[in-house]
Amino acid sequence: MKTTNKVLMDWYNHKPIQTESTIISSLKRDIIDKPVIYIGTGTCGLGAGAAKTETQIRAYLQKNNIDAEIVNIGCIGICAYEPMVDIQLPGYNRLSFKKVTTQKVDNILDKTFTLEPPKEDILFQLDSKSKAWEGIQFINEHPYFKPQQRVVLKNCGLINPESIEEYIARGGYRALRKSITKFKPLELCDTVEKSGLRGRGGGGFPTGKKWKFANAAPSDQKYLICNADEGDPGAFMDRAVIEGDPHRLIEGMAIAAYAIGASKAIVYIRAEYPLAIHRLNIAIEDAKLYRFIGNNILGTDFSLEFKIKKGAGAFVCGEETAMIGSIEGRRGMPRPRPPFPAASGLHGKPTIINNVETLSNIPEIILKGKEWYSSIGTDKSKGTKVFALSGKITLTGLVEIPMGTSVREIIFDIAGGIPNGKKFKSVQIGGPSGGCITEENLDIPIEYESLIEKGAMMGSGGLVVMDEDTCMVDVAKFFMDFIQRESCGKCIPCREGTKRMLDILESITNRPINESQFQALERIKGVTQIEKLAKVIQETSLCGLGQTAPNPVLSTLKWFREEYEEHIFDRTCRAGVCTNLRHFTVDVEKCTGCTICAKKCPTDAIIGSRKEPHFIVENKCISCGTCFDVCKFESIIIS
Amino acid sequence: MNKSEEIFKKYNHPCADDLIPILQDIQKENGFLSEVSVKEVSKFLKLPSSRIYGVATFYNQFRFTPVGKYHISVCRGTACHVLGSATVLQEIERILKIKAGNTSRDGLFSIEVVACIGACGLAPVISINGEFYAQVTSESIKTIIDEYRTKES
Numbered sequence: 001m002k003t004t005n006k007v008l009m010d011w012y013n014h015k016p017i018q019t020e021s022t023i024i025s026s027l028k029r030d031i032i033d034k035p036v037i038y039i040g041t042g043t044c045g046l047g048a049g050a051a052k053t054e055t056q057i058r059a060y061l062q063k064n065n066i067d068a069e070i071v072n073i074g075c076i077g078i079c080a081y082e083p084m085v086d087i088q089l090p091g092y093n094r095l096s097f098k099k100v101t102t103q104k105v106d107n108i109l110d111k112t113f114t115l116e117p118p119k120e121d122i123l124f125q126l127d128s129k130s131k132a133w134e135g136i137q138f139i140n141e142h143p144y145f146k147p148q149q150r151v152v153l154k155n156c157g158l159i160n161p162e163s164i165e166e167y168i169a170r171g172g173y174r175a176l177r178k179s180i181t182k183f184k185p186l187e188l189c190d191t192v193e194k195s196g197l198r199g200r201g202g203g204g205f206p207t208g209k210k211w212k213f214a215n216a217a218p219s220d221q222k223y224l225i226c227n228a229d230e231g232d233p234g235a236f237m238d239r240a241v242i243e244g245d246p247h248r249l250i251e252g253m254a255i256a257a258y259a260i261g262a263s264k265a266i267v268y269i270r271a272e273y274p275l276a277i278h279r280l281n282i283a284i285e286d287a288k289l290y291r292f293i294g295n296n297i298l299g300t301d302f303s304l305e306f307k308i309k310k311g312a313g314a315f316v317c318g319e320e321t322a323m324i325g326s327i328e329g330r331r332g333m334p335r336p337r338p339p340f341p342a343a344s345g346l347h348g349k350p351t352i353i354n355n356v357e358t359l360s361n362i363p364e365i366i367l368k369g370k371e372w373y374s375s376i377g378t379d380k381s382k383g384t385k386v387f388a389l390s391g392k393i394t395l396t397g398l399v400e401i402p403m404g405t406s407v408r409e410i411i412f413d414i415a416g417g418i419p420n421g422k423k424f425k426s427v428q429i430g431g432p433s434g435g436c437i438t439e440e441n442l443d444i445p446i447e448y449e450s451l452i453e454k455g456a457m458m459g460s461g462g463l464v465v466m467d468e469d470t471c472m473v474d475v476a477k478f479f480m481d482f483i484q485r486e487s488c489g490k491c492i493p494c495r496e497g498t499k500r501m502l503d504i505l506e507s508i509t510n511r512p513i514n515e516s517q518f519q520a521l522e523r524i525k526g527v528t529q530i531e532k533l534a535k536v537i538q539e540t541s542l543c544g545l546g547q548t549a550p551n552p553v554l555s556t557l558k559w560f561r562e563e564y565e566e567h568i569f570d571r572t573c574r575a576g577v578c579t580n581l582r583h584f585t586v587d588v589e590k591c592t593g594c595t596i597c598a599k600k601c602p603t604d605a606i607i608g609s610r611k612e613p614h615f616i617v618e619n620k621c622i623s624c625g626t627c628f629d630v631c632k633f634e635s636i637i638i639s
Numbered sequence: 640m641n642k643s644e645e646i647f648k649k650y651n652h653p654c655a656d657d658l659i660p661i662l663q664d665i666q667k668e669n670g671f672l673s674e675v676s677v678k679e680v681s682k683f684l685k686l687p688s689s690r691i692y693g694v695a696t697f698y699n700q701f702r703f704t705p706v707g708k709y710h711i712s713v714c715r716g717t718a719c720h721v722l723g724s725a726t727v728l729q730e731i732e733r734i735l736k737i738k739a740g741n742t743s744r745d746g747l748f749s750i751e752v753v754a755c756i757g758a759c760g761l762a763p764v765i766s767i768n769g770e771f772y773a774q775v776t777s778e779s780i781k782t783i784i785d786e787y788r789t790k791e792s
Binding site: 043044046047048049079080082230231233234235236239270271272273309310312313315326327328329330331388389390391396397398428431462464466470475479482486488562579582 | 699759
């Protein structure tokens with residue numbers, strides 16, 4: 001049976017006793033009595049093979065009779081360098097190693113334990129009071145971390161997410177105590193409103209203002225829901241926060257619940273994140289044990305019941321009213337607003353729904369004050385924002401930067417630009433509801449407003465980078481296919497319109513096989529009317545999903561119109577992604593007339609007699625590539 | 640006592656709110672939702688089975704056919720798409736000779752397309768029975784599947 005750490009709690013409650021300093025410092029890992037090996041075992045770490053690395057490390061320690069502690073941590077943010085392992089020797093700064101695969105383990109441990117760590121594998125050393133390693137850069141000197149300002153990700157990848165003690169020792173749950181003892185609920189709403197914090201889930205509605213609505217709504221029961229249904233493909237910061245620092249979210253939620261007067265809190269989390277759910281469950285149990293949640297929190301009469309609800313895989317459930325429907329055990333279909341959930345939400349009671357990142361910002365705002373928070377960022381967008389970098393970029397991962405940083409800085413200065421010497425084409429921001437930022441707009445500062453001006457949106461902060469090998473029509477088609485599948489089917493413009501838009505995009509990226517009767521006409525009609533259709537979907541859909549559904553198409557049309565035209569008029573795809581638009585011809589010099597291609601061609605598009613060079617009839621060819629695969633003489637040319 | 644009853648015991652004050660968690664528990668236990676289990680849930684929660692089917696068919700997570708011994712989830716998120724998950728999926732379908740959403744005849748493999756696993760930094764990603772494989776290519780997928788096949792033979 002786990003019990004609370006009494007010394008730690010005395011320290012937390014300002015009752016100094018003698019042993020305090022050593023215990024707290026050892027929890028903060030300022031002082032350690034044996035080597036500590038930290039292994040990044042978030043989902044990305046495990047995907048890169050952290051579990052195998054851990055087995056190898058344990059085997060090494062056993063073989064060499066070394067007594068060391070192994071700690072599983074979350075992700076520090078550079079997914080590209082996973083699996084990452086940190087080693088801290090007593091008296092020395094903690095070292096971080098990159099790409100520690102099983103083959104490298106023995107070498108790294110051998111050399112580090114003899115105080116000559118292999119420099120080529122080292123990423124950085126952490127700053128602490130211990131002895132610094134010579135000639136090794138500190139974390140804040142590393143180009144990836146230097147421009148970052150970590151508020152939400154402060155502890156991610158540094159502390160043990162399964163230990164509430166470490167979180168408390170690093171100043172955790174102090175904001176909760178400050179909120180409950182020093183603030184009235186309305187004052188808290190006011191502080192958050194004045195800090196300028198806006199919803200990080202996409203819409204960007206001022207958080208404090210939203211809280212005030214619920215605070216003012218009279219009711220015997222109110223709910224706080226945390227939206228951890230990170231459905232936007234390309235965003236994974238919520239997962240990383242919950243996997244790496246779950247107590248920050250719980251503390252933020254407890255403060256929010258106190259501010260709005262809720263006694264029940266629900267985390268609605270994707271079922272696809274089993275590790276995050278596991279760690280959150282442990283964190284909730286520990287927080288209950290330490291009485292930071294549950295009945296009579298910190299001895300006051302404020303109580304908060306905590307619950308996890310697993311989503312069941314529906315993108316539309318990220319919409320507030322749909323999520324409420326899903327929690328109530330119904331189909332996740334949005335309903336008209338007003339009434340807004342803040343007035344009538346879950347079971348008809350006032351409900352506030354906030355995103356993971358929004359809530360994780362709260363503890364720091366309370367601790368450091370609204371002035372500190374509003375000093376970061378730009379005029380209208382305050383604070384920091386976490387972005388998830390993925391796609392064709394050198395360093396994939398998570399970065400937390402102050403608002404107002406330019407997209408160029410993130411992609412080229414922090415994340416090292418485009419790999420393999422390719423040319424940058426565009427970056428998709430905001431997922432399926434967002435849009436593209438092209439080369440010419442790379443210097444705009446990241447703010448809610450400036451992004452919308454350029455036809456994109458902040459969304460949840462996924463940045464998918466694309467290079468010259470990416471076909472923009474194909475990207476638009478991908479998003480349309482996604483939206484069309486995820487449309488809940490309630491309103492016709494979204495249900496039918498997105499399907500129709502996908503049809504049009506498919507007809508653009510496919511070669512017409514059999515353009516008889518009306519097919520050709522319909523295709524042309526579709527192409528000429530796609531923008532009109534997009535407008536109708538935007539204006540007549542009920543919820544955010546439908547209203548933003550045509551954005552990827554409109555945005556790519558705006559910036560890459562010539563690519564669409566090439567697909568439509570010239571039937572070519574410059575990136576070579578749309579395989580159905582490839583042209584096949586026969587090299588008459590090489591063709592021996594073996595007839596295999598003619599026999600295998602599914603549409604009988606290849607003609608020619610035996611032992612004579614063959615010929616492909618362009619109109620019949622569907623670009624399936626079968627002839628290319630079967631030809632033994634490399635006589636089929638693709639252009 | 641059958642499995643469903645064991646699951647129902649966990650829910651002391653059953654109401655409509657518990658519908659999705661109960662269905663998730665049943666699917667975790669059985670691998671899919673059978674007609675019998677839907678009827679049992681209907682009796683337990685005093686909800687029409689049509690409503691339960693309505694909810695279950697709405698969400699991507701619920702299946703109505705059994706999955707294979709090795710369940711392959713292929714991520715089709717944006718990052719994975721840009722880095723070629725479509726060809727990976729095609730290759731898996733070609734090797735196993737089944738389409739996404741189906742189970743192979745020997746009951747060994749099943750393929751499922753998921754929206755996003757959340758490991759975009761390592762795209763393209765697949766997971767087999769919860770174990771993640773990062774930066775999969777249409778070449779490396781062959782060796783991965785072969786590993787599982789040799790395990791069986």
